[in-house]
Amino acid sequence: MNKTLRKAVIAGNWKMNKTPSEAKALLTEIAPLVKDAEAEVIACVPYVDIAVAVETVKGTNIKIGAENAHWEEKGAFTGEISTGMLKEIGVEYVVLGHSERRQYFGETDETVNLRTKAVLAAGLKPIVCVGELLKERETNITQEVIARQIKLDLLGVSAEDVKNVVIAYEPVWAIGTGKTATAEQAEEVCAFIRETLAKLYSKEVADSITIQYGGSMNDGNAAELLGKENVDGGLIGGASLVAEKFAAIVSAANA
Ligand code: PEP
Numbered sequence: 001m002n003k004t005l006r007k008a009v010i011a012g013n014w015k016m017n018k019t020p021s022e023a024k025a026l027l028t029e030i031a032p033l034v035k036d037a038e039a040e041v042i043a044c045v046p047y048v049d050i051a052v053a054v055e056t057v058k059g060t061n062i063k064i065g066a067e068n069a070h071w072e073e074k075g076a077f078t079g080e081i082s083t084g085m086l087k088e089i090g091v092e093y094v095v096l097g098h099s100e101r102r103q104y105f106g107e108t109d110e111t112v113n114l115r116t117k118a119v120l121a122a123g124l125k126p127i128v129c130v131g132e133l134l135k136e137r138e139t140n141i142t143q144e145v146i147a148r149q150i151k152l153d154l155l156g157v158s159a160e161d162v163k164n165v166v167i168a169y170e171p172v173w174a175i176g177t178g179k180t181a182t183a184e185q186a187e188e189v190c191a192f193i194r195e196t197l198a199k200l201y202s203k204e205v206a207d208s209i210t211i212q213y214g215g216s217m218n219d220g221n222a223a224e225l226l227g228k229e230n231v232d233g234g235l236i237g238g239a240s241l242v243a244e245k246f247a248a249i250v251s252a253a254n255a
Pocket of ligand 1: 013015077170174175176178238
């Protein structure tokens with residue numbers, strides 16, 4: 001199996017942007033622009049926007065994702081949201097282990113692993129984010145960092161379940177900074193992730209897994225990044241908040 005047989009997945013990560021009414025307006029703008037997409041198109045939105053987002057995209061090809069989920073089914077976890085709550089409201093994907101959660105909210109590989117297993121058990125699809133810090137790249141330990149994250153984040157995930165996981169390679173130094181990894185840098189790490197998955201599972205399983213690049217991807221650089229053999233899609237922050245830019249990235253994935 002190779003890239004042509006993996007479905008491209010373009011996901012917007014809205015972060016803490018857009019109120020429910022703004023979410024409705026943005027999705028209404030995006031929907032007609034991406035209606036003929038060959039790629040899977042996802043908008044990962046703040047929790048409070050999910051209900052209106054699911055309603056707005058009904059009858060379109062856009063899927064709705066959440067930006068995190070707790071691993072317990074229910075209980076005394078004030079402020080948290082369970083996978084069952086997300087599933088019932090119509091969510092299909094969940095971003096996990098985003099570098100902003102790791103950096104600002106104490107997320108670790110252990111908690112990403114718990115969340116990943118809970119999301120899979122609920123029948124949802126996790127988008128598991130991995131990526132090195134600038135200091136780690138400069139110290140030439142990118143591969144060690146990525147291998148460690150992949151191994152720990154997917155610990156105990158079966159070969160059958162991992163086929164429902166999307167991996168997002170997001171070099172931390174490229175997120176929200178305007179500094180994009182070159183297409184070669186993105187390809188090098190995405191290929192390394194696939195090799196790591198092949199060692200953990202099998203080549204067949206690794207070849208079936210969608211690996212996205214994320215980090216200042218935009219309408220100007222998407223085609224080159226998405227043209228690489230092991231870059232199967234994109235996780236898009238800033239550019240996903242502008243309908244024409246997001247739609248242009250989706251079109252680049254069709255090409
Ligand atoms: C992200 O939030 O995952 C991201 C890649 O952000 P940006 O595209 O703004 O760099």
